[in-house]
Amino acid sequence: MECEPTYADVLAARELLAARLPVTPMWSYPALDHATGATVFVKHENVQPIGAFKVRGGLTLLAGMTPAQRAEGLVTYSTGNHAQSLAYACAAYGAPCTVVMPSSASAEKVRAVRALGASAVLHGADMAEAQERAEKLAADGGCRLVSPGDTPALLAGVGTAYVEIFEARRGLDAVVVPVGSGTGAAAAGIVAAELAPGCRVIAVQSSAAPAAHDSWRAGGCVERPDRTAAEGLATGRGFVLPQRLLRTHLAEFRLVSDEQIFAAQRLLASHAHTLAEGAGAAGLAAVLADPEGFAGQRVAVVCTGGNASAAEIAALGGGAGPVR
Ligand SMILES: *Cc1c(COP(=O)(O)O)cnc(C)c1O
Numbered sequence: 001m002e003c004e005p006t007y008a009d010v011l012a013a014r015e016l017l018a019a020r021l022p023v024t025p026m027w028s029y030p031a032l033d034h035a036t037g038a039t040v041f042v043k044h045e046n047v048q049p050i051g052a053f054k055v056r057g058g059l060t061l062l063a064g065m066t067p068a069q070r071a072e073g074l075v076t077y078s079t080g081n082h083a084q085s086l087a088y089a090c091a092a093y094g095a096p097c098t099v100v101m102p103s104s105a106s107a108e109k110v111r112a113v114r115a116l117g118a119s120a121v122l123h124g125a126d127m128a129e130a131q132e133r134a135e136k137l138a139a140d141g142g143c144r145l146v147s148p149g150d151t152p153a154l155l156a157g158v159g160t161a162y163v164e165i166f167e168a169r170r171g172l173d174a175v176v177v178p179v180g181s182g183t184g185a186a187a188a189g190i191v192a193a194e195l196a197p198g199c200r201v202i203a204v205q206s207s208a209a210p211a212a213h214d215s216w217r218a219g220g221c222v223e224r225p226d227r228t229a230a231e232g233l234a235t236g237r238g239f240v241l242p243q244r245l246l247r248t249h250l251a252e253f254r255l256v257s258d259e260q261i262f263a264a265q266r267l268l269a270s271h272a273h274t275l276a277e278g279a280g281a282a283g284l285a286a287v288l289a290d291p292e293g294f295a296g297q298r299v300a301v302v303c304t305g306g307n308a309s310a311a312e313i314a315a316l317g318g319g320a321g322p323v324r
Pocket residue numbers: 052054081082178179180181182183184185232233277279280304305306
Protein backbone atom coordinates (compact mmCIF):
# COMPACT_ATOMS: atom_id res chain seq x y z
CA MET A 1 0.00 0.00 0.00
CA GLU A 2 1.36 3.35 -0.99
CA CYS A 3 1.27 6.18 1.48
CA GLU A 4 -1.63 8.53 2.03
CA PRO A 5 -1.56 11.87 0.26
CA THR A 6 -1.64 14.92 2.54
CA TYR A 7 -2.89 18.46 2.20
CA ALA A 8 0.70 19.51 1.44
CA ASP A 9 0.65 17.10 -1.53
CA VAL A 10 -2.54 18.75 -2.79
CA LEU A 11 -0.93 22.19 -2.56
CA ALA A 12 2.15 20.90 -4.39
CA ALA A 13 -0.15 19.51 -7.08
CA ARG A 14 -1.77 22.90 -7.42
CA GLU A 15 1.62 24.44 -8.17
CA LEU A 16 2.29 21.78 -10.79
CA LEU A 17 -1.11 22.24 -12.44
CA ALA A 18 -1.19 26.04 -12.43
CA ALA A 19 0.57 26.35 -15.78
CA ARG A 20 -1.59 23.70 -17.45
CA LEU A 21 -5.16 24.05 -16.14
CA PRO A 22 -7.05 27.23 -15.35
CA VAL A 23 -9.25 27.36 -12.24
CA THR A 24 -12.68 26.04 -13.26
CA PRO A 25 -15.75 28.23 -12.72
CA MET A 26 -18.26 27.69 -9.93
CA TRP A 27 -21.66 29.30 -10.48
CA SER A 28 -24.99 29.32 -8.78
CA TYR A 29 -28.18 29.61 -10.81
CA PRO A 30 -31.29 31.25 -9.34
CA ALA A 31 -33.59 28.85 -11.18
CA LEU A 32 -31.69 25.90 -9.75
CA ASP A 33 -31.77 27.37 -6.25
CA HIS A 34 -35.49 27.76 -6.66
CA ALA A 35 -35.90 24.16 -7.74
CA THR A 36 -33.80 22.79 -4.87
CA GLY A 37 -34.69 25.15 -2.03
CA ALA A 38 -30.97 25.51 -1.31
CA THR A 39 -28.16 27.76 -2.49
CA VAL A 40 -26.36 25.44 -4.87
CA PHE A 41 -22.91 26.15 -6.25
CA VAL A 42 -22.11 24.07 -9.29
CA LYS A 43 -18.38 23.41 -9.62
CA HIS A 44 -17.86 23.03 -13.35
CA GLU A 45 -15.36 20.25 -13.85
CA ASN A 46 -17.27 19.45 -17.04
CA VAL A 47 -15.32 22.27 -18.72
CA GLN A 48 -11.92 20.64 -18.21
CA PRO A 49 -10.04 19.82 -21.44
CA ILE A 50 -11.11 16.17 -21.20
CA GLY A 51 -14.58 17.05 -19.90
CA ALA A 52 -13.93 15.73 -16.37
CA PHE A 53 -12.07 16.50 -13.14
CA LYS A 54 -9.77 13.50 -13.47
CA VAL A 55 -7.35 15.39 -15.72
CA ARG A 56 -6.05 17.02 -12.54
CA GLY A 57 -4.90 13.63 -11.29
CA GLY A 58 -3.36 12.41 -14.52
CA LEU A 59 -1.28 15.55 -15.02
CA THR A 60 -0.11 15.46 -11.39
CA LEU A 61 0.98 11.84 -11.75
CA LEU A 62 2.97 12.47 -14.93
CA ALA A 63 4.54 15.66 -13.56
CA GLY A 64 5.94 13.65 -10.66
CA MET A 65 7.62 10.99 -12.83
CA THR A 66 11.17 11.14 -14.18
CA PRO A 67 11.73 11.24 -17.97
CA ALA A 68 13.06 7.68 -17.76
CA GLN A 69 9.96 6.48 -15.93
CA ARG A 70 7.71 8.20 -18.46
CA ALA A 71 9.58 6.65 -21.37
CA GLU A 72 8.73 3.16 -20.09
CA GLY A 73 5.06 3.90 -20.64
CA LEU A 74 1.91 3.57 -18.56
CA VAL A 75 -0.97 1.11 -18.60
CA THR A 76 -4.31 1.51 -16.87
CA TYR A 77 -7.96 0.39 -16.92
CA SER A 78 -11.03 2.58 -16.96
CA THR A 79 -14.60 3.00 -18.12
CA GLY A 80 -13.63 6.28 -19.76
CA ASN A 81 -12.68 9.45 -17.92
CA HIS A 82 -9.65 8.13 -16.07
CA ALA A 83 -8.61 6.75 -19.46
CA GLN A 84 -8.89 10.20 -21.02
CA SER A 85 -7.06 11.77 -18.10
CA LEU A 86 -4.09 9.45 -18.40
CA ALA A 87 -4.08 9.69 -22.20
CA TYR A 88 -4.13 13.49 -21.99
CA ALA A 89 -1.34 13.63 -19.42
CA CYS A 90 0.80 11.09 -21.28
CA ALA A 91 0.40 13.10 -24.47
CA ALA A 92 1.41 16.27 -22.61
CA TYR A 93 4.56 14.60 -21.26
CA GLY A 94 5.38 12.42 -24.26
CA ALA A 95 4.80 9.09 -22.51
CA PRO A 96 3.37 6.00 -24.23
CA CYS A 97 -0.06 5.13 -22.87
CA THR A 98 -2.28 2.06 -23.08
CA VAL A 99 -5.77 1.90 -21.60
CA VAL A 100 -7.88 -1.20 -21.25
CA MET A 101 -11.57 -0.34 -21.36
CA PRO A 102 -14.43 -2.80 -20.82
CA SER A 103 -16.08 -3.59 -24.15
CA SER A 104 -19.20 -1.76 -22.91
CA ALA A 105 -17.27 1.56 -22.75
CA SER A 106 -18.97 4.44 -24.55
CA ALA A 107 -17.88 4.83 -28.17
CA GLU A 108 -17.36 8.55 -27.58
CA LYS A 109 -14.92 7.92 -24.73
CA VAL A 110 -13.00 5.30 -26.71
CA ARG A 111 -12.73 7.72 -29.64
CA ALA A 112 -11.54 10.49 -27.34
CA VAL A 113 -8.82 8.27 -25.82
CA ARG A 114 -7.54 7.28 -29.25
CA ALA A 115 -7.64 10.87 -30.48
CA LEU A 116 -5.36 11.76 -27.57
CA GLY A 117 -2.82 9.34 -28.99
CA ALA A 118 -3.22 6.51 -26.49
CA SER A 119 -3.79 2.93 -27.43
CA ALA A 120 -7.26 1.80 -26.30
CA VAL A 121 -7.74 -1.93 -25.82
CA LEU A 122 -11.35 -3.02 -25.50
CA HIS A 123 -11.48 -6.08 -23.30
CA GLY A 124 -13.82 -7.79 -20.89
CA ALA A 125 -17.36 -7.42 -19.65
CA ASP A 126 -16.44 -5.31 -16.64
CA MET A 127 -13.69 -3.43 -14.84
CA ALA A 128 -12.36 -6.57 -13.14
CA GLU A 129 -11.66 -8.22 -16.50
CA ALA A 130 -10.22 -5.00 -17.90
CA GLN A 131 -7.94 -4.75 -14.86
CA GLU A 132 -6.69 -8.31 -15.37
CA ARG A 133 -5.75 -7.55 -18.97
CA ALA A 134 -4.07 -4.29 -17.97
CA GLU A 135 -1.97 -6.12 -15.36
CA LYS A 136 -0.84 -8.60 -17.98
CA LEU A 137 -0.01 -5.88 -20.52
CA ALA A 138 2.00 -3.98 -17.90
CA ALA A 139 3.93 -7.09 -16.86
CA ASP A 140 4.65 -8.14 -20.47
CA GLY A 141 5.63 -4.65 -21.63
CA GLY A 142 7.57 -3.53 -18.56
CA CYS A 143 5.25 -0.52 -18.18
CA ARG A 144 3.92 1.11 -15.05
CA LEU A 145 0.46 -0.12 -14.06
CA VAL A 146 -1.65 2.78 -12.77
CA SER A 147 -4.49 1.93 -10.40
CA PRO A 148 -7.35 4.38 -10.95
CA GLY A 149 -8.08 4.36 -7.20
CA ASP A 150 -4.95 3.45 -5.24
CA THR A 151 -2.48 5.94 -6.71
CA PRO A 152 -1.65 8.78 -4.26
CA ALA A 153 -0.68 11.30 -6.97
CA LEU A 154 -4.14 10.99 -8.53
CA LEU A 155 -5.78 11.86 -5.21
CA ALA A 156 -3.44 14.79 -4.62
CA GLY A 157 -4.21 16.10 -8.10
CA VAL A 158 -7.99 15.86 -7.91
CA GLY A 159 -7.84 17.49 -4.47
CA THR A 160 -6.97 20.78 -6.16
CA ALA A 161 -10.62 21.13 -7.23
CA TYR A 162 -11.58 21.34 -3.55
CA VAL A 163 -8.96 23.97 -2.77
CA GLU A 164 -10.63 26.03 -5.51
CA ILE A 165 -14.10 25.40 -4.09
CA PHE A 166 -13.24 26.32 -0.50
CA GLU A 167 -11.22 29.35 -1.55
CA ALA A 168 -14.07 30.62 -3.71
CA ARG A 169 -16.81 30.17 -1.09
CA ARG A 170 -16.49 30.40 2.68
CA GLY A 171 -19.15 29.02 4.97
CA LEU A 172 -20.36 26.15 2.82
CA ASP A 173 -22.59 23.75 4.74
CA ALA A 174 -21.82 20.78 2.52
CA VAL A 175 -20.01 19.64 -0.58
CA VAL A 176 -21.56 16.73 -2.46
CA VAL A 177 -19.18 14.53 -4.43
CA PRO A 178 -20.11 11.78 -6.92
CA VAL A 179 -18.07 8.64 -6.19
CA GLY A 180 -16.72 5.76 -8.24
CA SER A 181 -13.35 4.66 -6.88
CA GLY A 182 -13.54 7.40 -4.26
CA THR A 183 -10.47 9.48 -5.17
CA GLY A 184 -12.47 12.71 -5.53
CA ALA A 185 -14.39 12.36 -2.27
CA ALA A 186 -11.30 11.24 -0.34
CA ALA A 187 -9.38 14.24 -1.62
CA ALA A 188 -12.33 16.49 -0.77
CA GLY A 189 -12.07 15.21 2.78
CA ILE A 190 -8.35 15.95 3.04
CA VAL A 191 -8.87 19.51 1.82
CA ALA A 192 -12.04 20.21 3.82
CA ALA A 193 -10.28 19.16 7.03
CA GLU A 194 -7.78 22.00 6.43
CA LEU A 195 -9.84 24.73 4.79
CA ALA A 196 -13.45 24.15 5.80
CA PRO A 197 -13.74 21.88 8.84
CA GLY A 198 -17.37 22.92 9.29
CA CYS A 199 -18.33 21.76 5.80
CA ARG A 200 -19.77 18.25 5.57
CA VAL A 201 -18.31 16.13 2.79
CA ILE A 202 -21.12 13.98 1.42
CA ALA A 203 -20.40 11.20 -1.05
CA VAL A 204 -22.98 9.86 -3.47
CA GLN A 205 -23.09 6.80 -5.67
CA SER A 206 -25.75 5.10 -7.78
CA SER A 207 -27.78 2.43 -6.01
CA ALA A 208 -27.26 0.42 -9.20
CA ALA A 209 -23.46 0.30 -8.61
CA PRO A 210 -22.90 0.71 -4.85
CA ALA A 211 -19.41 -0.83 -4.41
CA ALA A 212 -17.78 2.21 -2.78
CA HIS A 213 -20.84 2.97 -0.66
CA ASP A 214 -21.14 -0.61 0.56
CA SER A 215 -17.37 -0.79 1.19
CA TRP A 216 -17.59 2.35 3.34
CA ARG A 217 -20.51 0.93 5.31
CA ALA A 218 -18.81 -2.45 5.70
CA GLY A 219 -15.50 -0.93 6.79
CA GLY A 220 -13.61 -2.93 4.14
CA CYS A 221 -13.50 -3.26 0.37
CA VAL A 222 -16.34 -5.25 -1.16
CA GLU A 223 -17.39 -6.06 -4.73
CA ARG A 224 -20.76 -5.14 -6.22
CA PRO A 225 -22.29 -5.45 -9.70
CA ASP A 226 -22.23 -2.38 -11.96
CA ARG A 227 -25.74 -1.87 -13.29
CA THR A 228 -25.81 1.91 -13.50
CA ALA A 229 -26.06 3.97 -16.67
CA ALA A 230 -23.61 6.43 -15.05
CA GLU A 231 -20.41 4.57 -15.92
CA GLY A 232 -18.21 7.08 -14.08
CA LEU A 233 -19.65 5.75 -10.82
CA ALA A 234 -19.21 2.09 -11.69
CA THR A 235 -15.98 0.52 -10.45
CA GLY A 236 -17.29 -2.82 -9.23
CA ARG A 237 -15.22 -2.76 -6.04
CA GLY A 238 -13.94 -0.54 -3.29
CA PHE A 239 -10.36 0.79 -3.45
CA VAL A 240 -8.18 0.57 -0.33
CA LEU A 241 -6.57 4.02 -0.30
CA PRO A 242 -9.65 6.18 -0.86
CA GLN A 243 -11.73 3.98 1.44
CA ARG A 244 -9.25 4.49 4.27
CA LEU A 245 -9.43 8.27 3.84
CA LEU A 246 -13.21 8.23 3.47
CA ARG A 247 -13.50 6.48 6.82
CA THR A 248 -11.70 9.43 8.43
CA HIS A 249 -13.23 12.29 6.53
CA LEU A 250 -16.68 11.49 5.22
CA ALA A 251 -19.80 12.83 6.98
CA GLU A 252 -22.26 10.76 4.95
CA PHE A 253 -22.47 8.43 2.00
CA ARG A 254 -25.76 8.42 0.11
CA LEU A 255 -27.24 6.41 -2.72
CA VAL A 256 -29.45 7.76 -5.49
CA SER A 257 -31.27 5.82 -8.20
CA ASP A 258 -30.42 6.10 -11.88
CA GLU A 259 -33.83 7.75 -12.35
CA GLN A 260 -32.90 10.44 -9.80
CA ILE A 261 -29.56 10.97 -11.54
CA PHE A 262 -31.33 11.33 -14.87
CA ALA A 263 -33.75 13.90 -13.44
CA ALA A 264 -30.79 15.88 -12.07
CA GLN A 265 -29.06 15.67 -15.45
CA ARG A 266 -32.19 17.14 -17.02
CA LEU A 267 -32.37 19.90 -14.43
CA LEU A 268 -28.74 20.86 -15.03
CA ALA A 269 -29.53 21.13 -18.73
CA SER A 270 -32.72 23.15 -18.30
CA HIS A 271 -31.82 25.30 -15.26
CA ALA A 272 -28.03 25.60 -15.32
CA HIS A 273 -27.00 25.64 -18.98
CA THR A 274 -24.96 22.52 -18.30
CA LEU A 275 -24.55 19.27 -20.15
CA ALA A 276 -23.52 16.71 -17.53
CA GLU A 277 -22.96 13.01 -17.97
CA GLY A 278 -24.87 10.87 -15.47
CA ALA A 279 -22.01 10.72 -12.98
CA GLY A 280 -21.64 14.48 -13.18
CA ALA A 281 -25.27 14.99 -12.12
CA ALA A 282 -25.23 12.61 -9.13
CA GLY A 283 -24.28 15.37 -6.67
CA LEU A 284 -27.30 17.42 -7.60
CA ALA A 285 -29.42 14.25 -7.52
CA ALA A 286 -28.48 13.78 -3.85
CA VAL A 287 -29.57 17.33 -3.05
CA LEU A 288 -32.87 16.87 -4.90
CA ALA A 289 -33.45 13.59 -3.06
CA ASP A 290 -33.35 15.30 0.34
CA PRO A 291 -35.06 18.70 0.03
CA GLU A 292 -35.64 18.97 3.79
CA GLY A 293 -32.10 18.08 4.70
CA PHE A 294 -30.61 20.70 2.38
CA ALA A 295 -33.29 23.40 2.78
CA GLY A 296 -31.70 26.83 3.07
CA GLN A 297 -28.14 25.43 3.06
CA ARG A 298 -25.16 26.53 1.02
CA VAL A 299 -24.14 23.44 -0.92
CA ALA A 300 -21.42 22.90 -3.49
CA VAL A 301 -22.19 20.12 -5.96
CA VAL A 302 -19.37 18.98 -8.15
CA CYS A 303 -20.35 18.52 -11.78
CA THR A 304 -17.58 15.99 -12.20
CA GLY A 305 -17.96 15.41 -15.92
CA GLY A 306 -19.78 16.31 -19.11
CA ASN A 307 -18.97 13.39 -21.36
CA ALA A 308 -22.51 12.30 -22.11
CA SER A 309 -22.84 9.86 -25.00
CA ALA A 310 -24.91 10.76 -28.06
CA ALA A 311 -27.65 8.40 -26.84
CA GLU A 312 -27.60 10.03 -23.41
CA ILE A 313 -27.93 13.50 -24.92
CA ALA A 314 -30.82 12.36 -27.10
CA ALA A 315 -32.56 10.85 -24.05
CA LEU A 316 -32.25 14.16 -22.19
CA GLY A 317 -34.41 15.80 -24.83
CA GLY A 318 -36.93 12.98 -25.06
CA GLY A 319 -39.55 11.58 -22.74
CA ALA A 320 -37.82 8.33 -21.85
CA GLY A 321 -35.59 7.48 -18.90
CA PRO A 322 -31.85 6.86 -18.53
CA VAL A 323 -30.04 4.98 -21.31
CA ARG A 324 -28.43 1.72 -20.20
C1 LIG B 1 -14.40 9.11 -12.21
C2 LIG B 1 -15.63 9.91 -12.14
C3 LIG B 1 -16.34 10.01 -10.95
C4 LIG B 1 -15.95 9.26 -9.71
O1 LIG B 1 -14.72 9.71 -9.21
P1 LIG B 1 -13.81 8.79 -8.28
O2 LIG B 1 -12.67 9.64 -7.95
O3 LIG B 1 -13.45 7.58 -9.08
O4 LIG B 1 -14.66 8.43 -7.11
C5 LIG B 1 -17.46 10.83 -10.93
N1 LIG B 1 -17.85 11.50 -12.02
C6 LIG B 1 -17.18 11.42 -13.19
C7 LIG B 1 -17.70 12.20 -14.34
C8 LIG B 1 -16.05 10.63 -13.28
O5 LIG B 1 -15.40 10.55 -14.44
